[in-house]
Amino acid sequence: MGKRRIGVVGYGHLGQYLVQQVLANDNLELAFVWNRTASALDGHVDKQYILQELDTFHEREADLIVEVAHPCITRDYGERFLKHADYMIGSPTAMADVDIERKLRAAANQNGLYVPSGALWGGEDIRRMADRGTLQALKVTMKKPPQSLKLNEPLKSKNDAVKDTAEVLYDGPVRELCPLAPNNVNTMAAAAVAAHNLGFDNVQGSIISDPRLTEWHVVQVDVWGPGNIADDTAFHCQTVRRNPAKIGAVTGSATYASFLSSMIGAHGKGPGVHLC
Known part of the structure; x- marks a missing residue:
């Protein structure tokens, strides 16, 4: 070849x-x-x-x-x-x-x-669960310093107002978040593609602007499978990835x-x- x-x-x-x-x-x-x-x-x-x-x-x-x-x-x-x-x-x-x-x-x-x-850890596992219909819920939380977030309104103004403590800028469906943060949430979009039985409307995303993060971007993925989510007896896997990144960098170096x-x-x- x-x-x-x-x-x-x-x-x-x-x-x-x-x-x-x-x-x-x-x-x-x-x-x-x-x-x-x-x-x-x-x-x-x-x-x-x-x-x-x-x-x-x-x-x-x-x-x-x-x-x-x-x-x-x-x-x-x-x-x-x-x-x-x-x-x-x-x-x-x-x-x-x-x-x-x-x-x-x-x-x-x-x-x-x-x-x-990208920075989505366990993407193939998520896809396999979606294939089998055992994936019940998925949430991706991203924590970055304010300077690393390139956002559209109204998130931009919320991020500009962040001072010394971490602030949740958005928490909701990934579909609505993507046009507000097109440069920052590709990991969430990849998660929505992997979780095809849930899709962009049902995969949840959260962006947290944290000025205390000077060396890392943090991506947390929470997956729920078989069982009852309401009484906390469902399968639950949580992964946390710390990706080295300079202040102002949109993408971490490991990506x-x-x-x-x-x-x-x-x-x-x-x-x-x-x-x-």
């Missing part, structure tokens, strides 16, 4: 990391790199790899297209990407839009739509390696929506 050709959409910190890793991997080949601000690529990416117009992506014949830019890329190009290649959606918050989710699932009838697990592993594993599963 030849090398897998990877197209990268977005050249922020994560995009730069992925491009470097693709070029260093003997089993991968860089098909293209596109960035909204093309000048950011000058002097950093060989001209042969730079894609000037995203509308011409199909000419590069990528096997896998990886989005690490913004949810609007999936809104505008997701269906088209899936007609020509497998697609790994780095901003799965886009799928919180009911129409976009429906169109993507329908478009994934020839190639695979891959959703990276980069996790995303790379997802990208390498995003192939061979055929049509449909897959957690990777």
Whole structure:
């Protein structure tokens, strides 16, 4: 088999990391790199790899297209990407839009739509429980310092008002949260995809702005299975992940390696929506 050709959409910190890793991997080949601000690529990416117009992506014949830019890329190009290649959606918050989710699932009838697990610990276990119908409830709680949260209103104003103590900015369905925090809650979106029997409306998400967190992002995942949740006799698994992160960083450093592993594993599963 030849090398897998990877197209990268977005050249922020994560995009730069992925491009470097693709070029260093003997089993991968860089098909293209596109960035909204093309000048950011000058002097950093060989001209042969730079894609000037995203509308011409199909000419590069990528096997896998990886989005690490913004949810609007999936809104505008997701269906088209899936007609020509497998697609790994780095901003799965886009799928919180009911129409976009429906169109993507329908478009994934020839190639695979891959959703990276990111900072979601136990994603495959959650998916297996959803497959069996034993997953009753799921909640993802994210704690980050105020400077690491890029939010839309009304959450932005609430976060700006945080001073010395931790504040809960949101607690409710993930579907409603995603458009308010599209850069911060991809882990929650991945959880909603894994928990397909619950979906975006029934998976719960909570964002806590905590100025005391100077070295970490914290992701807590609570899963409830068989039994009675009301009287606390149901199966319950709680995991807490501390991800090293500098103040102001949207993504923790450990997530980069996790995303790379997802990208390498995003192939061979055929049509449909897959957690990777």
